[in-house]
Amino acid sequence: MTAIQLESASAQSKHEATLPELGLVCITVSQEVRFRTITRTRYLQFDQKERKKALKSIYEDNLQRLNSALTFCEKHSIKLYRMTSNLFPLCDIEDRIGENLLESMSADLAKIGERAAKLGIRMVLHPDQFVVLSSEKPQVVENSINILQTHARIMDMLGLPRSSWALMNIHGGKSGRGKELIEVISQLPENIKSRLTLENDENAYSTSELLEVCQNAGIPLVFDAHHHICHEKLDSYDDESVTEMFYAARETWDNPDYQLVHISNGKDAFKDRKHSDLITDMPSCYREAPWIEVEAKTKEEAIAHLRDWWEGET
Template identity: 50%
Template structure:
């Protein structure tokens, strides 16, 4: 196992919102949306979508002003977009195409890499064909949004999923191969705490030709390890890096457990930075403190 080089500051990523009021997005529940008469739903979604697009531009400005070069887009930015049997959201989004592209251009001009992590209900290898169909349908809209933002169809602008139903790696590989290009060419997979550790997920990544986003916290919890400085963490950082083309695009996730390494709950701030991450170029910080966690971590690493 190679020794990591000297500590340096990587590109730290903000996840969706700030703990303060600067980056916030609006939403609407399915029940609330369907309570409106059909002839009013378009106006409701148009006002909400337009507002969220403007907030997205503000998020780009916030990241740029704070030196944040990695940003996770909210997967719920356009609620009801993938509501089956109702194309209102799609029509509204299309009417805002120019505004959406301008929002994407704001991130691109600032050199900010953008990713998205769709909801956990999206399972590509379920035993239910209907669940898989709906998962692919929902994912197609994430691909559409990334396209409309003007982002590349590469893992630079990742669409990230977990492995899904345990014990079904072949089914996962097969479904990935059949995904629309807007999704498949951006897709990356992340190890989790229960169904797919990195050892189970890595063969899928190789077979499907998608990169692995390694999460040391998930790995430690699943393996009942004592620390994120366990030697296996470095081994998996390097194994995951080999799935990225180029390797300099590698992304990992960073979080700590509130009551120790085995606690699944995330701390407000990062209390332990694993030595194995010292040379990782892109780190999404999954801490409840959001921008405060990023700022304190940058000071800790300087």
């Protein structure tokens, strides 16, 4: 099944589904899905031969672990998987060792992407906090685009579609720079912009502010209800503004069946920004969400708990 066929088939299946698809974020609370990494400092202590050996071992292991993540998702009927942003560490470093190794593994990456397509698993990405497209510093913006370009290249090698189906989700970054953010987005390469989404946060950008950016930039908004209630200091996920922003965000998606939202709960209090182990509260309107990324500490256990909760209400 091609990437385009997967998009079409999965979109059709959403019309038939009665509940949202729940997404696993990167790793499992168990040891079943874990990834290796290496620090830049340690890497630079090696000579050229040792660098290549170290990265080759990590890349091969992580590719196998990505395949294991698909197996885990298949076993637990999970159709949405957020890949780690550090799948291939230091693949964009100046010595180009990682870049060349990655290129040599292109056929293996393609097989992983093909398997995801056959399993009907949607693969997405959330680049790290260093991606700030609205920064006042040109070097930060340039580095951010380079990071996104590396991620886009990996997604291309996986054979993932250039659309919001295989999204790369980031935050708005530096506050008060919506116009600058729109301008930077307008100039992004197609393999980045076609996948790019923005997510509201707790501090820099309200949902309404980022909604305006998305509308003007022509990219989707990933609505996070917990960020929204923290930013607006609300006392309920069913506050009118939560529902309003959820449906407003849906309008930014070219295909509403691709709409993805995030859910987390506060650990020690409703508006606590630290994530709880499980999800025990969420907006009623989220029952209308096609896809929900579950941002809880216990990962797959939180997904199972949500499913049991919903099944108990039917």
